[in-house]
Amino acid sequence: MQSALEMQNGSHYRDAHLRIDFERRAAALDSKPLILTVKEFDLLAFLVLNAGMIVSPTALLTHVWGYSTEVRTRTLDVHLSRLRKVLRPYGDVYLERVFRVGCRFQPCGRELQMTA
Amino acid sequence: MQSALEMQNGSHYRDAHLRIDFERRAAALDSKPLILTVKEFDLLAFLVLNAGMIVSPTALLTHVWGYSTEVRTRTLDVHLSRLRKVLRPYGDVYLERVFRVGCRFQPCGRELQMTA
DNA sequence: GCGCGCTTTTACAAGACGTTTACATGTTGT
DNA sequence: ACAACATGTAAACGTCTTGTAAAAGCGCGC
Numbered sequence: 608m609q610s611a612l613e614m615q616n617g618s619h620y621r622d623a624h625l626r627i628d629f630e631r632r633a634a635a636l637d638s639k640p641l642i643l644t645v646k647e648f649d650l651l652a653f654l655v656l657n658a659g660m661i662v663s664p665t666a667l668l669t670h671v672w673g674y675s676t677e678v679r680t681r682t683l684d685v686h687l688s689r690l691r692k693v694l695r696p697y698g699d700v701y702l703e704r705v706f707r708v709g710c711r712f713q714p715c716g717r718e719l720q721m722t723a
Numbered sequence: 724m725q726s727a728l729e730m731q732n733g734s735h736y737r738d739a740h741l742r743i744d745f746e747r748r749a750a751a752l753d754s755k756p757l758i759l760t761v762k763e764f765d766l767l768a769f770l771v772l773n774a775g776m777i778v779s780p781t782a783l784l785t786h787v788w789g790y791s792t793e794v795r796t797r798t799l800d801v802h803l804s805r806l807r808k809v810l811r812p813y814g815d816v817y818l819e820r821v822f823r824v825g826c827r828f829q830p831c832g833r834e835l836q837m838t839a
Numbered sequence: 840g841c842g843c844g845c846t847t848t849t850a851c852a853a854g855a856c857g858t859t860t861a862c863a864t865g866t867t868g869t
Numbered sequence: 870a871c872a873a874c875a876t877g878t879a880a881a882c883g884t885c886t887t888g889t890a891a892a893a894g895c896g897c898g899c
Binding site: 684685688691692704 | 844847848
């Protein structure tokens with residue numbers, strides 16, 4: 608079953624620590640491959656593709672999980688926590704939580720342009 | 724009846740342990756000829772020709788078996804297990820399974836160029 | 840400082856997925 | 870006709886993912 612997130616072909620992300628290949632669904636931190644589950648990757652990808660913007664929990668649950676609005680769950684929170692763990696020691700830097708508003712992916716250091 | 728996989732003529736594969744002659748449909752592990760069934764060879768050949776790339780079960784069932792998509796079967800899994808057995812003791816190294824994503828052939832040691 | 844609600848983290852359970860073995864059936868060779 | 874082989878499938882079991890509960894920490898308004 609295809610994940611809720613639909614990716615553009617052949618795109619990459621890279622900054623000081625993190626590299627993501629959206630097509631191959633691969634990521635690396637400081638050149639070390641990250642082992643991500645399907646959901647973890649989808650969540651990370653969505654946040655990175657909206658880098659710098661605060662995304663609401665509702666938007667995340669809708670786009671990444673395919674949930675309808677008005678679903679009360681801590682699923683997203685748990686996954687954000689897992690992702691922070693995977694992205695240690697930069698987890699707290701990359702994944703910034705804004706109280707009662709949402710979450711934002713904060714690029715680290717020198718960010719290169721997304722390339723196609 | 725020709726298998727679903729159509730092979731290029733006269734090509735070879737070779738790495739530290741494995742040699743494959745796609746034209747003669749022959750393979751050897753550490754210089755010892757492998758006894759492969761038609762299906763086993765087709766599966767191995769397809770994976771080797773896509774070496775390094777994760778191939779989805781759907782792609783494998785479509786290309787190697789000629790099945791349409793949406794076929795629910797454990798046929799592929801059983802064949803991967805058989806192939807791993809044939810490729811012992813390197814089976815687990817060559818045939819890497821990525822959970823919920825697919826399978827990848829991982830070349831072993833020094834890999835020579837595929838030759839035509 | 841307190842109360843309330845939000846967030847983080849961990850542990851657990853359930854379901855999905857993957858591996859392996861055994862069996863059944865069809866095919867092929869003698 | 871029979872034996873051997875190939876291959877699909879079921880079933881048992883192991884592994885992994887993911888949703889959720891719960892405990893604890895934190896933010897904010899009063």
